[in-house]
Amino acid sequence: MEKNHRRGLSIKALAAVYSVIAIFGLASVVVLIGYHLFGINVERNYEKYATTVLEYAYTVSDEYSFGDMIAAREMPDRYEEMREHLNKIKESSDIGYLYAIYFEDLEDIHSITYAINTKTAEELKNGGKYTYLGTPCEAGSFEDETIQILQQAVRNGQKECALLEGYSQEYGHMLNGYKVIFDSTGQAAGLLCVEININNISKERNHYVRAIVLFAAAFTLVVTIAYILSLEYSLIDPIARITHAAKDFSKNIGDQKAMDESAQKLAKLDIQTKNEVGDLYKTISKMETDMAKQLSDIRQYAEQTVKMQDGLMVLMADMVETRDSDTGTHIQKTAAYVKIILEGLQKKGYYKEIVTPQYIEDVVKSAPLHDVGKINISDTILNKPDKLTTKEFETMKSHTTWGKKIIDKAIRNVGGENYLREARNMAAYHHENWNGKGYPEGLAGEEIPLSARIMAVADVFDALTSPRVYKPAFPLEEAVRIIKEDVGNKFDPKCVEVFLEAMPEVQEVMKRLNGLENG
Numbered sequence: 001m002e003k004n005h006r007r008g009l010s011i012k013a014l015a016a017v018y019s020v021i022a023i024f025g026l027a028s029v030v031v032l033i034g035y036h037l038f039g040i041n042v043e044r045n046y047e048k049y050a051t052t053v054l055e056y057a058y059t060v061s062d063e064y065s066f067g068d069m070i071a072a073r074e075m076p077d078r079y080e081e082m083r084e085h086l087n088k089i090k091e092s093s094d095i096g097y098l099y100a101i102y103f104e105d106l107e108d109i110h111s112i113t114y115a116i117n118t119k120t121a122e123e124l125k126n127g128g129k130y131t132y133l134g135t136p137c138e139a140g141s142f143e144d145e146t147i148q149i150l151q152q153a154v155r156n157g158q159k160e161c162a163l164l165e166g167y168s169q170e171y172g173h174m175l176n177g178y179k180v181i182f183d184s185t186g187q188a189a190g191l192l193c194v195e196i197n198i199n200n201i202s203k204e205r206n207h208y209v210r211a212i213v214l215f216a217a218a219f220t221l222v223v224t225i226a227y228i229l230s231l232e233y234s235l236i237d238p239i240a241r242i243t244h245a246a247k248d249f250s251k252n253i254g255d256q257k258a259m260d261e262s263a264q265k266l267a268k269l270d271i272q273t274k275n276e277v278g279d280l281y282k283t284i285s286k287m288e289t290d291m292a293k294q295l296s297d298i299r300q301y302a303e304q305t306v307k308m309q310d311g312l313m314v315l316m317a318d319m320v321e322t323r324d325s326d327t328g329t330h331i332q333k334t335a336a337y338v339k340i341i342l343e344g345l346q347k348k349g350y351y352k353e354i355v356t357p358q359y360i361e362d363v364v365k366s367a368p369l370h371d372v373g374k375i376n377i378s379d380t381i382l383n384k385p386d387k388l389t390t391k392e393f394e395t396m397k398s399h400t401t402w403g404k405k406i407i408d409k410a411i412r413n414v415g416g417e418n419y420l421r422e423a424r425n426m427a428a429y430h431h432e433n434w435n436g437k438g439y440p441e442g443l444a445g446e447e448i449p450l451s452a453r454i455m456a457v458a459d460v461f462d463a464l465t466s467p468r469v470y471k472p473a474f475p476l477e478e479a480v481r482i483i484k485e486d487v488g489n490k491f492d493p494k495c496v497e498v499f500l501e502a503m504p505e506v507q508e509v510m511k512r513l514n515g516l517e518n519g
Contacts (some may be wrong), residue, residue, distance in 0.1 A: 115278025403427025
């Protein structure tokens with residue numbers, strides 16, 4: 001069942017997401033703080049403005065001794081002249097109301113009375129009317145709490161300007177500024193007041209928020225792009241190139257040339273960043289170079305080991321062949337015939353579960369050891385020109401069991417490689433017969449290891465076509481006839497079939513190696 005590998009976000013995407021989140025979070029904090037500070041600043045500006053207008057209006061009213069007018073409850077000619085000046089102040093400012101009040105009875109908050117009020121030209125044109133000294137304030141014009149504050153200011157003779165915020169359903173939020181008016185004797189006579197509509201503070205805040213949000217969005221976009229580009233140059237691109245080179249190297253493990261080229265490509269990246277990425281690049285580059293060299297050394301060592309093993313096998317086989325004066329180039333020819341049979345079986349699809357490329361290599365490589373057991377047979381028997389006695393033949397037959405013992409010992413010492421196991425099979429069982437009448441164990445059919453069945457054909461054919469001290473070489477036709485007669489008795493039919501079909505190749509081997517032997 002195929003695993004469903006889910007790929008996560010790339011570093012670039014993660015960096016973009018995290019940077020946007022971080023910058024957005026920072027921008028949000030800045031907006032909230034800015035919103036709060038902006039509101040405070042606007043309120044202070046309104047307060048300062050109200051105080052400034054109030055002080056100016058107070059100066060004008062004081063020039064006309066307005067406190068004496070209120071104290072005397074009189075409106076001399078200069079009263080209207082003063083009103084005109086105050087009207088101009090209101091006209092030229094952004095205040096909503098400019099007026100004066102007093103208490104008929106300071107102990108009664110409901111005795112609050114107008115001393116004067118101002119109107120702009122536009123207000124008068126639209127039906128506005130003046131309010132004169134002595135006109136009672138309409139009920140509900142001021143909240144009781146506000147009146148009490150104004151009352152306390154008059155009672156205390158408060159000389160500084162003061163501010164308070166008020167709210168009504170009709171006017172909304174208003175900022176009230178007031179200052180006590182004194183008569184010429186220094187007695188508190190009333191209060192001069194200004195009112196500014198501060199409902200626009202929220203609108204100004206919202207306008208500020210929109211502006212700063214747009215700025216923050218643009219700032220976030222610019223900073224994110226700059227951050228990603230910087231990250232791309234300093235981190236993402238170097239890591240991507242290192243990753244690509246490392247994958248290429250990993251993919252080519254086993255191909256020395258490709259590994260060397262991959263290591264060289266990584267070295268040529270020449271990443272110079274002086275941070276962890278640079279350290280990573282240097283580490284991976286060194287690791288790949290060292291690994292490529294190490295694998296090259298291991299491969300060379302393995303090749304030398306294989307050559308040494310192959311050489312030792314040939315040397316052992318040569319030692320046997322040198323003692324057996326009749327065998328000549330027997331090990332070379334039998335190995336060649338074994339290879340021909342194996343390739344024929346592979347081509348035909350016979351024993352395909354066994355005959356793999358590795359199996360062919362192992363069997364061909366170990367074929368020269370099939371007679372290694374003869375090293376324990378005396379020269380007298382090996383080189384006897386006459387027919388062997390029954391006892392001598394039994395001794396000769398023991399070369400199969402000796403071969404098995406020798407190679408079993410080698411397997412225990414070197415770890416039991418495949419080619420040695422097949423060498424043991426060939427050494428022990430190449431004289432077994434398909435019909436079960438061979439030696440040393442009387443195995444039959446496919447009980448006999450395939451490599452031994454193959455070697456049986458190759459060994460007998462070479463024995464027939466090569467001269468021995470006790471006989472001359474048989475003609476090829478005679479040797480083929482004898483081999484055919486023993487199909488199903490001595491030999492595996494499939495092995496003989498592919499061998500005879502490859503007779504042109506067999507003759508090439510005979511021609512080449514018999515010529516070498518005769519030469």
